[in-house]
Amino acid sequence: MSVRVRFAPSPTGYLHAGNVRTALITWLFARSQSGHFLLRIDDTDIERSKPEYEEDIESALMWLGLDWDEKARQRDRTARYQELIEKLKSDGRLYACYETPEELALKRKSLLGRGQPPIYDRAALKLTEGEKAAYEAQGRKPHWRFKLNHTPIEWNDLVRGEVKFDGALLSDPVLIREDGSPLYHLCSVIDDMDYDMTHVVRGEDHVSNTAAHIQMFEALGAAVPHFAHLPMISDKEGGKLSKRLGSMSARDFRDNEKLEPMAIVSLLARLGSADPIMPFTALKPLIDEFDISKFSKGSPKFDMDELLRLNQKIIHETPFEDVNVRLANMGLEDLDEGFWLAVRPNLAKLEDIKDWWQMVNAPVETIVSDPDFIAQAAELLPPEPWNENTWKEWTDQVKDSTGRKGRDLFMPLRQALTGMDHGPELGALLPLLGAEKVQKRLTRHKAAA
Numbered sequence: 312m313s314v315r316v317r318f319a320p321s322p323t324g325y326l327h328a329g330n331v332r333t334a335l336i337t338w339l340f341a342r343s344q345s346g347h348f349l350l351r352i353d354d355t356d357i358e359r360s361k362p363e364y365e366e367d368i369e370s371a372l373m374w375l376g377l378d379w380d381e382k383a384r385q386r387d388r389t390a391r392y393q394e395l396i397e398k399l400k401s402d403g404r405l406y407a408c409y410e411t412p413e414e415l416a417l418k419r420k421s422l423l424g425r426g427q428p429p430i431y432d433r434a435a436l437k438l439t440e441g442e443k444a445a446y447e448a449q450g451r452k453p454h455w456r457f458k459l460n461h462t463p464i465e466w467n468d469l470v471r472g473e474v475k476f477d478g479a480l481l482s483d484p485v486l487i488r489e490d491g492s493p494l495y496h497l498c499s500v501i502d503d504m505d506y507d508m509t510h511v512v513r514g515e516d517h518v519s520n521t522a523a524h525i526q527m528f529e530a531l532g533a534a535v536p537h538f539a540h541l542p543m544i545s546d547k548e549g550g551k552l553s554k555r556l557g558s559m560s561a562r563d564f565r566d567n568e569k570l571e572p573m574a575i576v577s578l579l580a581r582l583g584s585a586d587p588i589m590p591f592t593a594l595k596p597l598i599d600e601f602d603i604s605k606f607s608k609g610s611p612k613f614d615m616d617e618l619l620r621l622n623q624k625i626i627h628e629t630p631f632e633d634v635n636v637r638l639a640n641m642g643l644e645d646l647d648e649g650f651w652l653a654v655r656p657n658l659a660k661l662e663d664i665k666d667w668w669q670m671v672n673a674p675v676e677t678i679v680s681d682p683d684f685i686a687q688a689a690e691l692l693p694p695e696p697w698n699e700n701t702w703k704e705w706t707d708q709v710k711d712s713t714g715r716k717g718r719d720l721f722m723p724l725r726q727a728l729t730g731m732d733h734g735p736e737l738g739a740l741l742p743l744l745g746a747e748k749v750q751k752r753l754t755r756h757k758a759a760a
């Protein structure tokens with residue numbers, strides 16, 4: 312049977328780094344198996360789900376290059392959930408509970424106070440019809456819990472290996488709210504069943520949910536999918552993700568940090584796996600080499616510096632035809648391949664190119680500490696046309712005439728031409744500047760050229 316997986320974000324916030332990792336690994340798993348990738352919007356929380364977050368999820372996935380074969384929304388499936396709720400009720404697997412949140416909190420507190428795990432005591436199972444009627448008469452509406460079997464629950468997790476739970480040590484999960492609306496657990500299991508999911512890849516925060524879900528699949532007569540629970544990512548120091556990183560979203564990476572999508576993909580596709588993290592400029596090799604069994608259950612460390620290094624390396628490998636549209640959108644439509652190749656080695660982010668464009672094309676405040684030397688060098692400028700050898704020809708001449716060499720020769724020229732101590736290779740820069748601008752910058756000391 313071919314692999315069918317889903318990425319199931321809740322549209323209650325922007326897609327954050329942890330979600331991106333789950334989406335990416337699930338997508339790579341699907342694509343590496345020629346499988347089916349479903350984007351499922353888990354919008355059962357009507358209050359907190361927002362269309363803008365759903366749009367953000369889609370645009371982030373598209374930006375990262377993660378396409379989906381099918382999309383579903385839980386909101387559209389309420390009739391189906393209702394149908395199966397009726398089945399579970401008539402099978403005696405759902406039972407009505409009338410405790411208020413305060414009463415439940417009190418029960419938990421007293422169990423914890425006695426050093427016992429805060430497992431729901433199933434008091435509602437013992438309610439007589441009369442007691443239930445009395446609650447209803449008070450205006451209380453029931454919420455509904457799934458009655459777990461008190462048996463061992465086991466599965467072979469693709470990341471965590473053998474996982475064992477005891478049904479008796481879990482609380483019966485609430486599947487239906489007081490207003491009759493179904494909760495995530497129920498919708499997720501019904502969807503996984505109806506969309507024929509063969510594998511469920513998600514964060515390890517769902518491990519204990521999975522134990523309950525397995526019994527729910529069984530109660531619905533569905534095949535139980537395979538599970539892979541990915542560990543949460545942590546900070547470089549190994550603690551939980553810091554607030555800044557934890558809340559860092561795909562849109563932050565794109566719009567604020569201005570990073571390349573493939574830098575994020577390169578890092579997150581392999582973070583926590585046995586494969587080395589390397590800069591990738593395309594998804595294909597990552598798909599070809601993907602193997603979910605290479606992920607370990609230890610929490611991997613997310614290092615922002617590593618992400619920036621990958622970004623830089625990816626930029627340095629990016630051909631002009633892959634960025635020209637973006638450059639034009641940045642207002643640099645006149646920027647040609649020659650310019651790109653000249654400054655590309657000096658870019659950490661694509662955005663940096665604006666500064667170099669400015670440096671070449673707009674007036675700059677040059678630095679001239681030795682006006683005589685610069686005047687002499689200006690005299691020796693070769694005639695146009697200029698090419699990539701002009702810099703060498705020129706500086707050889709200047710060296711012969713002035714006796715300067717090394718840093719004493721090059722640094723004053725760089726400063727006079729660019730107003731900076733560092734920057735792109737001057738051999739590449741000189742033809743971009745052109746004779747007229749170079750003359751001006753060399754002769755108009757400390758003035759705008």
Ligand code: GLU
Binds near residue numbers: 319321353514
């Ligand atoms: N909407 C759930 C979440 O974002 C989905 C978990 C799952 O993959 O089942 O945590």
